[in-house]
Amino acid sequence: MIRTGDQYRDSIRDNREVYMNGERVKDVTRHPMFKPLVDIRARIYDMAHDSETADVMTVEQDGEVNAVGNALPYTQEDWWAKRRATDTVLETIGGVVTRVGDETVGEMWSLYDGQDLLNEVDPQFSKNIQSHIKKVLHEDPFHVSANTDPKGDRSLAPQDQDPDMLLHVVKETDAGIVVRGAKYETAAAYANQAFTKPTIANWGNAEMSDYAVGFICDLNSPGLKFICRGGFAGTRGDERDYPLTNRFDEVDTIVIFDNVLIPWENVLFYRHTKAATFIRATLHRYSAFAFVQRTLKQADQMIGTALFNARQTGLEKQQAVQEKLSQLAIWREGINAHLTAAIALGERSPAGLLMPNQSLLMTGRCHALDNLPAMMHIARELCGGQICVTPNVATFESPETKPWMDKYYTINDSWMAEDRRKLLAYARDLLNSDYAGHRLTFQLFAQSPPFAQYGAVYRNFDWDGPLSFVKAGANLSDTVVKGFKPRNSDCAVHQYYGEQLKDAAE
Structure with a gap:
């Protein structure tokens, strides 16, 4: 299913507890500080149905038409299609917006790459990842990504201060895990779901930690509170004096998790610092x-x-x-x-x-x-x-x-x-x-x-290439660089340089 703009607006007209400038917001689709970006996100949905842009904004896979931004990339053409779609969106709306879904869904694909690691803890987590990637593709939610915590005193381990400074699990139940803490996330107040994951943290020596948790959070879950920074739209005078401020401000939110239940089917990893370290290292590869x-x-x-x-x-x-x-x-x-x-x-x-x-x-x-x-x-x-x-x-x-x-x-x-x-x-x-x-x-x-x-x-630069080049040129002994191998033998550039270095060494 590819949503329309009106379907998206209806999906965020719920009971979520959103505060702007200390006041409860009744309808984020109409509030002057949210409405410009809600309308832009709705326009992006409608572009998938517009005859002039549908071919650029959609892709057919397995007999179903999906949003091109949500489709998993298997070929170079998949990436060119994503690039064309993003350019079309920004040129259509006449400005630059960042947190509108396609820029955050790729973080899920990084988890998809780490299924073997996650299976070390519980094979159910790998199944959950596949399920949610399919859900994003087929149900077309507005998907964002919750990352940064308040953190508190960073010289201390999270266990040695107010434990809520980093999001953590406080209880396990038959239905799922219960979490407390807070996350900063742009656009959360008017999105449908968030991939919620650990921040860059000092895990200490703990192999298992209640802070090492990643899950999909339904943003209308009970116990969530959205406390937003004051928006720029509607506060900076005539739109003709501030044409970007009044149209493209993406509102940032601190999302409070006040004992929020996360169903087990939404948990992607838990009590696994190795998984948390992996996702932090590979999070942005897409x-x-x-x-x-x-x-x-x-x-x-x-x-x-x-x-x-x-x-x-x-x-x-x-x-x-x-x-x-x-x-x-x-x-x-x-x-x-x-x-x-x-x-x-x-x-x-x-x-x-x-x-x-x-x-x-x-x-x-x-x-x-x-x-x-x-x-x-x-x-x-x-x-x-x-x-x-x-x-x-x-x-x-x-x-x-x-x-x-x-x-x-x-x-x-x-x-x-x-x-x-x-x-x-x-x-x-x-x-x-x-x-x-x-x-x-x-x-x-x-x-x-x-x-x-x-x-x-x-982590990603091929340091072995320069080392081997100098080893060959300086005629260093084999003990200096052992077992040279291009970082990724499937990559054409590393194959090329690997062959050149081999020739130089011979």
Whole structure:
């Protein structure tokens, strides 16, 4: 079943306990701070039925039509289809949204790859994983991913402080496990379910731990409370002054688990620190692709905004301006190259799926995010100081001030004052607003903190290749590098370099 937008809206009109600015929200589909993103998610559902976009948004598998974002990837074409669908969504809605389902469902596929490990504890867990992957594919829920806990004092083990600082199991029953604690999750207040899993934690020496638990949480379960940060939409004045803030703010939530029952069929692993460590290490092997693709579209926003400003004011032909634009282009194309190569040199996963090339994907994520703050500053520079001093739309429309605004903001016959105002408002909202600052921080931490992102690079880069190259060139003894083998012999790039190194050694 592929949902419609109205079916999605109906599915979140339930008794969930949602609070915004300290007040209980009666209907998240109508509240002004939730409605813009609810409407965007509904639009994405409707795009699967729209004759103009259905072919891009859906895929037929085993005689059934499913959402392409939920479909397991087996081939390069599967990844190209996912990339086309994401581009189509962002271009249709006219902006960038991150937590809308396709970027989080990939985390389930990482569990699918780890079924053998989970079977060490209980074969039922492996069965549950397969069941929920099928459920996501066939029932098309809005699926998000709950990750970060409040954590408390990180120098202490969770057992040595308030135990609720990390989500944990407090009781087992015949019906399931009962959990307490809290998780931060963007979009949880208006989603259907969340893959809830351990954060990056200090497990100590415990082989078994009540904190090592992962499950699917139905977000209308009794005992859940959703305490949301104040949204930007509807609070930053006229939408024409803040066109991104008022349309694309994805509301973040701390989800309180107040003795919530998780049925056994929804438990994916439990009391297994090895499984928790595995999922933290492999969590983003698929979902990082969609996340990095969003940063690519954010780069397009910045380039388009900066280039329009340069052309408006006649500065595009200056060498210094061209150099700045080229820096943005180099960053953008670096992201594009990593995504493209990650597909072209994809790797077979333990469960038989096609993973994007892990080294290229994880280095691409670091390239995209490490350079984002500097690229935003270059875009600000290219837009000029007017993005922080231009009056709001009311000033451009008031009879007393409109003539002066028309005089000083009209550049030529092609760029009249109103278009100039629109572009500057867009640039300010993209680069300088509260929303812009929030997006920058969100991108920094959205999948994991920088040290964990670099850890993923360290785990996936083929260190043996450079070592063997130097061993052969320096004629080092065989004891220096023992048993050289490319990290993944199924990957074309490692096969190629492995053959080159073998030839060099001979």
